[in-house]
Amino acid sequence: MKVLKFGGTSLGDWERFSQVASILTDEAAQGRIAAVLSAPATITNSLIAAIDNATKGQSVQAIVEHIDTVFNHLLSGASPVLGEALESEFKVRFAHQLGQWQQKLKGIELLGYCPDEVQADFVVGGERMSAALMEVLLKAKGVQAGQLDPKQVFLAQGGILESAVDIQASRERAQNIDLNANQAWIMPGFCAANDEGQTVLLGRNGSDYSAAALAASLGASQCEIWTDVDGVYNVDPRLVNNAKLMSKLSYQEAMELSYFGAKVLHPKTITPIAQYHIPCVIKNTFNPSAPGSVVSRETDGSEAVKAISNLDNMTMIDVAGPGMKGMVGMASRVFAAISNAGVSVSLITQSSSEYSVSFCVASNDAKTAQDALERAFELELKNEFLEPIRLKSGLSIVSLIGDGMKTRKGIAAKFLNAIAAAGANLVALAQGSSERSISAVVNQQQVKNVLVASHRCFFDDSHDIDVLLVGAGNIGKELLEQIKGQQQVLAKQKIRMRLCAVTNSSKMHLDEQGIDLESWQDELAASEQAADLTKLRAWISDAQLRNPVLVDCTSNDAVAQTYPDFMAAGAHVVTPNKKANTGSLGYYQKLRHAALVNKRQFLYETTVGAGLPVIDNLKKLVAAGDELHKFNGILSGSLSYIFGELEAGMSLSEATKIARDKGFTEPDPRDDLSGMDVARKVLILAREAGFNLEIDDINIEGVLPDNFDATGSVEEFMQRLPELDAWMADMIASAKQEGKVLRYVGEIDEQGCKVGIAKVAADEPLFSVKGGENALAFYSRYYQPLPFVLRGYGAGGAVTAAGVFADVLRTANWTREVTQ
Structure with missing residues (x-):
């Protein structure tokens, strides 16, 4: 025999009640069953509330009407199935029960209190009516069904409102029941009888306990607890989104789980089935095909923590x-x-x-x-x-x-x-x-x-990366497009990368569950939260982000100054923003110290050479004991393009205009032509190589001569730029006569650092570099007379975004640590 228990949520309305009846009909066709039923949802609480009102002399009419309505709705749904005779049979039972409830409530009101024995018999009326309706419904479906009276089966000991079933005595009682008389037995849950024959309650989760006690008393082959979830989860699914269903667990594990708060089974429920080694299956009434969770002597030993x-x-x-x-x-x-x-x-x-x-x-x-x-x-x-x-x-x-x-x-x-x-x-x-x-x-x-x-x-064996994007401009947008396009590839590598925060200059949008990469721009536009890095940092500390990574795609110095605070909040920092590494030497050293003490990564590969692995290779050389003796390189993709076009015969003004139109330069080309961008990159390389320099220590010669008027608006500047075309053409011709080309070069040597226009000979590594390429030649103790050369495309948002993406991926095997 199999024992099945159905709770109040499984019986709360006709659709659900009918589903339970179908399940029992199918089960009865496979073998003899016994079903333990709770009262329909809200009924038991309503009955307790009615007692409370009656003791206080308050009206109980609305509560009684609610109870009457619930059962009449169930009967209305069942009526087409029952037929006149069975419907009349249930109506008589319910009318009798309703009359008893009303009569007892009057007595309680007169007494001003409710004796325990009256309360016990009063509140189990809901279970009795569930059982009565299910019995006639199964009969209407052609199932030979009958009722088991829990007061005749169970002998219980303890208080009236909190008793425990004496399993051994109940097993002896059960031997007197002719179980072959019916194919399906229906029993109200939650109650039993004591030595004096009084109705007693079985306490919290009483119907579950009734089912377990009945299974033990009848020697059932299996006990099934049907509820509104697919089984036992390894953590509360209401609190953890990716909670996992457990296929099997031992009685001892189930006991520990229930003792420490799991709601699926109560310790009292487990004791009878464990004592007689009866498997218990937790199943979902609303998903009956699901296998559920099996509680038995066996367990799944594949995981240490269940x-x-x-x-x-x-x-x-x-x-x-x-x-x-x-x-x-x-x-x-x-x-x-x-x-x-x-x-x-x-x-x-x-x-x-x-x-x-x-x-x-x-x-x-x-x-x-x-x-x-x-x-x-x-x-x-x-x-x-x-x-x-x-x-x-x-x-x-x-x-x-x-x-x-x-x-x-x-x-x-x-x-x-x-x-x-x-x-x-x-x-x-x-x-x-x-x-x-x-x-x-x-x-x-x-x-x-x-x-x-x-x-x-x-x-969870996945590596999480929770991206917090500051700066949703060209590079930021391109980065998110690349992340979106790589989701399937990352999933195969068990890397889960989510966008959890995005902010522009005015707004920010936060979601610890992840922002949709298809609609992030609309969500950011609709956000009512003002951009605030202090609040973003506080949110990181409070939110459950496993591996937060601040990605700064701005060129803002104020953002760069917040990096140590974000590291202290548990975030890595990835950025193409050169402002942090080219600020004061003291701040440069503070950043490294913050990363060290907070055990966070500070990654800035794209601050030099866009997507080329410049910083990483230089760090490895220095860590391996190498020493930088000399460096020269073309470090600006925009200037690489411009000087390549100059070599091909284009004028300075025309080459600059085309580079600007292609998006190779900054919106104001003077930012590129000034040489400051290249100077910052040289400073970063020098510091990485061990030189304690400030930006003022670098000799900067811009592309434009000192006597040229570069003031005014961008358009005014662009209109005056042709004035330099002849001057630049003469410089190019002079270099060509020497068999050389002009390149804008950054240099580091024993005399210091400088950036400016240089004549490059054909046998030098930088001679053929143009068209937006970057090239870097490192002359060191290990690499001489031939230098270590890195060369590749270095202009455009896509290349920079790809480099940022690569840095972000380097944080994949880290987990968050909080030091404050």
Whole structure:
């Protein structure tokens, strides 16, 4: 025989009720079954509310009408299936039950209170009506069905409102039932009978417990708990988006999960089925084809940690003081006092110095526990052998659970790292001697962050990159296009790259779940949040970003000054912005120190040579012990293009105009022609090579002669530029007579650094470099007389964006660390 249980959400309306009936019909066709039913959703709460109103002398009419409406809607849906006789049978039962409810409510109102035995019999009426309607519905479908009375099957012990089934006695009772009399048995959940024959309740999750107890009493082959989820998840799916369904788990794992907050099964439910080794399957009423989760003696040992649970609304109580140390029996007295107060303890820790013992209780019980301790230790508190009892509320217990944790090394360390990555404060840590669980106490407001970080740490082998884009101009847009186009390739490499923040000069849009790369521009335009780097930095600290990467695609000095603060907030920094590395030497050194102490990456490959791997190669040479003796290079794609066109016979003004129109130059070509951009790149290379220089130490000769008037608007400048065409043509002709070409070159040698127009001979590496190419020649201790040369295209947003993209990818195997 198989036992199936259906909860209130599975029976809440006719469509759902009918679905359950279809499931039971199909199951009954396969073999004998017993179904345990809860009351339809809202009914039990309504019945309890009716009792509360009646004791206070308040009206119960609206509540009774609601209950009547719920069952009449169910009957209305069932009516076409039932036929006249079966419909009449249920109407008689419901009318009788409704009359009993109304009669008892009048009595409760007269008494002004409700005795426990009356309440118990009153609230299980919802379950009885569910069972009654299901019985007639199955009969209408041709299933031989009958009712099991839980008061005849179950013998329970304990309080009227919170009893436990005596399984052995109930098994003996069940032997007197002729189970062959029906193919399907229907039983109301949530209740049993005590020795005196009174109706008693089975407490929280009572219907689940009823099903487990019935399976144990009948010796069922399997128990199924049908609910509104596909099974047991390895973390609360309401808090963690990518929670995973567990196909199987052991009784012990399920017990630990339920004890530490999982809502699918209660510890009371697990005990009977574990005792008699009955598999329990958690299935979804609304997705019956799903396999569900199996709780049995077997477990899936492929993962050390099986699941993560959270138990909220906890308070930690500290009993501390010099009177604790070396005093035999103090802990015993503490927990005896708590036990006598009827308070359950969820977690215990004690300091090795014996100075204090701490434990967690439900916050609702905290005051009761405190009062009990103050009474038990009144003398010690009065004489200051103990400090005042301290309570810390607003806590949650987050627990790792899994049979595979036994003897596995490093589990606790990974757990602590995940808590730190979540930016949470660890209040206490405890591990069970079975090694099946490790529990951490954290502030409840941080519990979601801890769950997300822990789930990523133990169940997600993807490398996350959370992009925070500052600057949505040409390079920024091109970068996002490249990221969008590479999503499938990145997924194959288990790299999950998301755009989590984007900001321009006026607005920003933030979404820790990821911004759609198809519609980011519309979302940014629609955002009502003003651009604010301080708020962005604070958001990074609060949001659950596993690997945040600030990508600065501006040329703004103010943005560059914020890099250390972003690193302290846990973000890497990737940028083509040269302002940070060419500011003061002190700030340059501060950046490296910030990256070091915060264990973050500061990547700026595209500040020199666009997409060429210049910085990385230079760093590797220096790290390997090489020394830079001399450098010269063409470091501007726009000037490379212009001087290439000059060599081909084009005038300076025409070449500059075409380069501007193609987007090779800055919007104001004077920014390129001044040589300052090349000077900044030379300064970066010099500093990377170990030269402690400032920008003023570089001798800068621009393309334009000093006596040329380069003032005014861009258009005015462009109109005057032809005045230099003849001058430039003479320079080109002079170089040509020497068998040389003109190039705009940056140089580093023992005399210092300079940038300017140079005549380049045919046997030099830079002779053939033009058309927007960059080329860099490093002469070092290892590379001489032939230099180490890097050469490639160096102009345009696509090349720069590709270089930024490559830098961003270098952060893939990092995880967030927070140092403040």
